[in-house]
Amino acid sequence: MRRIPLLAVSALLAVAGLAPATAAAAAGEAISRATGRAPVVTRAGLDPALVAGRGAAVDFAEQEAENAATNGTVIGPDRNAYTLPSEASGRRAVRLAPGQHVEFTLPAAADALTVRYSIPDAPGGGGLTAPLEVTVNGGDRRTMTLTSQYSWLYNQYPFSNDPDADLLHPDWWITECACVPDATTPPPVVAKPFRPHHFYDEQRLLLGRAYRAGDRVRLTAPARGGAAWTVIDLMDSQLVGPPRLVPGANVVAFGADPTGRRESAEAFDRAIAFAKRARLKVYVPPGTYQVNRHIIVDDVTIAGAGSWHTVIKGRQVALPAPAPDGSVHTGVGFYGRDAADGGSRNVHLSGFAIEGDVRERVDTDQVNGVGGALSDSTIEGLHIRHTKVGMWFDGPMTNLRITGNTIVDQIADAINFHTGVTNSVIAGNVIRNTGDDAIALWSDKSADAGNRVERNTVQSPVLANGIAVYGGRDNTVSGNLVADPVREGSALHVGSRFGAEPFEGRLTISGNTTVRAGTYELNWNIGLGAIWLYALERDIAADVRATGNHFLDNTYNAIMLVSEWSVKDLYAITNVHFKDTRVDGTGTSVVSARVKGSATFENVDARNVGAVGVNNCGAFGFPPTGSEFTLTDLGGNDGGWLAPWMLPNTVTCDDRPPVVPPPPPSRW
Structure with a gap:
């Protein structure tokens, strides 16, 4: 078959000013016409059309391994913590036995690759290394050296590298045994390794020359490579170009x-x-x-x-x-x-x-x-990569x-504004595989104020939240794409906790898209929301405006407002306003309220809701006047989720409703 010069196609698209993802999609259509198949380019495991204008503008094309050609095994989907697919982008990946491969078709010209992968830990911890063969069009062979030395953590916070370690905190509540081991006679036997997680790492490879759209990149786990298995999550491909020279x-x-x-x-x-x-x-x-x-x-x-x-x-x-x-x-x-x-x-x-x-x-x-x-x-x-926190700033x-x-591949956060950081911007960054909040504004001792977190892409935070705001004044979180938080956190979090200063002024949360969020809270044994407001140490009473956000494929709830049980009668969440919001798929509810207070809803459209639209428990006092949490309908709320009989504060409390996995999100 005659090869169509798709490199020229990609170049023309770039000259025309199309974004890289758009150019890749157009080139993919050309490949499809030429070969009968097209590479699948995604953004955070989604059709790029679902997140247009949100997240970071990137110069690479993301391809999920499960969408590529392989003789390996697709693993997942799975959203349960401590599994390889749960930490994968899109909650699926490809497992290769020795000798097996996964093959990607380049959607656009590229001279560099990034591979997100996992290989086993060493039996006693500490990691091992193994080769991965990279070939292009059946030739041009190179070898990447994979390692698990920076992955595979175990046990309770702050975690261990030892898979045989005993509990780090036997005085803590353990969900697996529904007990506090130190208070149990006889103490329970906890299986080891206990809570393995943080499985993935990334490697980058310069190819030495540019390859064309339509060329085939095969990743092969060698037959005698030393790893019992290799999991490939995704591959990014891009044109890096020559090094720059800076006088100085x-x-x-x-x-x-x-x-x-x-x-x-x-x-x-x-x-x-x-x-x-x-x-x-x-x-x-x-x-x-x-x-x-x-x-x-x-x-x-x-x-x-x-x-x-x-x-x-x-x-x-x-x-x-x-x-x-x-x-x-x-x-x-x-x-x-x-x-x-x-x-x-x-x-x-x-x-x-x-x-x-x-x-x-x-x-x-x-x-x-x-x-x-x-x-x-x-x-x-x-x-x-491979630092504790990518960027941690202690103000003022x-x-x-x-x-x-x-x-990428951080033990803790990616970016943290800690203590009195003001009038600053976090924008257009790509973050993957953090061991704690990917982006946090933490008003500890002094308020973070006037900051903007805009157009970032956050993928697969293993623990805690995608973007978290702990107190502060007049901050904005807008236009971000947050995907696949794994446990004990949400895509977007507003928390009165960690000794933070109070929320003051207006907190704006606008135009963000979350996907496959609303995770399981290990300690509470309940599902969270894709956006999670938490009054733990004081009221949340500032003007919180959540406008134009899209919550897609939520594992549990889209929106959760909650206080901790021990302070449920002390603190409230008020003055929160949801407007022009889309909810496409919830495992449980659109709104779960487990706190005193109120919120307004205007033009909040929902579909594919797994349980009752509103799970309103209030502060669990259940007074005859109704729930302690009031939902106010400002009109335009479509999808039947905010039924009139639920208003203004009807109790509809089901502590752990059945979970109905939603269908994949689609164009609205």
Whole structure:
């Protein structure tokens, strides 16, 4: 068959100004006409048409392995925690036995691949490595080295790398035995490994040349590769292009080693000091640079050749004695000065990768990719993986812009604004596989205020939430795409907890899309909502405006408002307004209310509702006047979910209604 020059097709589409996903779709149609089949390009495992204009604008094409050609086994769907498919994008993946493969058809020209995968842990923990063969069109063979050294955690928070570890907290409630082991005679036998999770990791590969749309990329688990199985979740493909050159103080000229054999931290310090005196940028050319401690930055610009070309990589190093902040390790990271010391300003980081070596969660450790306090600064185009938190900022600080970064495979959060971060922006970032909140605004001791979290894509946070706001004033969460939170969290979370300052002013949550959210809360043994408002430590009484959001394929509820049982009569959630909302599929209800208070609903349309539209338990007092939580119908609520007989505060309380898995979401 004559090959159609689809590289030219893709190039013309790019020149025409079409977005990468649109160009890939158009190229896919051309491939289909030529070959009779088309690659399936998704965004967070969804048809891109369902999330148009939401999430990060990306320069890669995402392809789920379950949609590709394979002689392996598709696993899933499964939304139960502690399983391989539950942590996969779209809740499905492909398992390869030795000798098996999965083959993707490129939807557009590409010279680089990212593969999200899982391989087994070593029997005693600590991980192993195994090869993955990559071939294009049956030739051009390369080998990726996969590892499970940065995945596979076990047990209770803050988790363990040891699959044979005993319970870390035998005085905690255990759902599996419905008991507190220390208070049980005889103590229960808890199966080991207990609660395995955090299964996946990512690897990137430059192909050395550009391949055309329609070319076939085969990933094969070698017959004698050393791994009993290999799970492939997805593959991203993209055109990276050549490295960029930035005039300035080249770190190599100051002694940095681009081969990664020698430590380069002092060379970076010298280059930064010179650049500040000479009013130059610091340039980090292509290479891999070994840096095993923090690089302190203030009033400096550091630019790499692009995150695929410039990699700054470090080992985690044990400190001889704990640091004043409690850290017992250090590692690679770019840090502003502490806020108590005045913080840093005018820092601009762009165009490089940060690769850490964090394999366990130590909450006191400062082993984050970027940290400290950075005001009047920008962070753009970084790729961060294997750190504890991608970016953690301790304010007070102001006017920081975090845009266009990729943060993956974190032990804890991806981005956290902690303590008095104001007038700052988190926009256009891609985040996958965090071990805690992907993005958090935490108003601890001082309010985060005037911040905007916009157009980010968050996928598969293993624990906790996609985007969480803990207190603060006049913050905005808009235009984001959040998919596949796994347990004990939601896609979008509004929480009065963790000692946060109260919510004040207006919290705007607008134009976001969530999918396959509304997860299981392990400790409460109930399902949450895709958006979850939680009054644990004080009332939530600020003006909360949730407008234009789409909640798709919710495992349990779309919307949940709740207080913890021990404070159910103390705190309320009021002044919450839902408007112009679409709910497509719930395992249980559209709204679950388990708190005192009220909310209004206007133009909230719902379909494919698994249980009663409103599960209104209020504060579980069940007074004769009705529920302690009132739903106000402002009109236009379609789908029959907000039936008149449920208003204004009729009790419709079913503590654990049956779950009806919804159909896949479709165009409205």
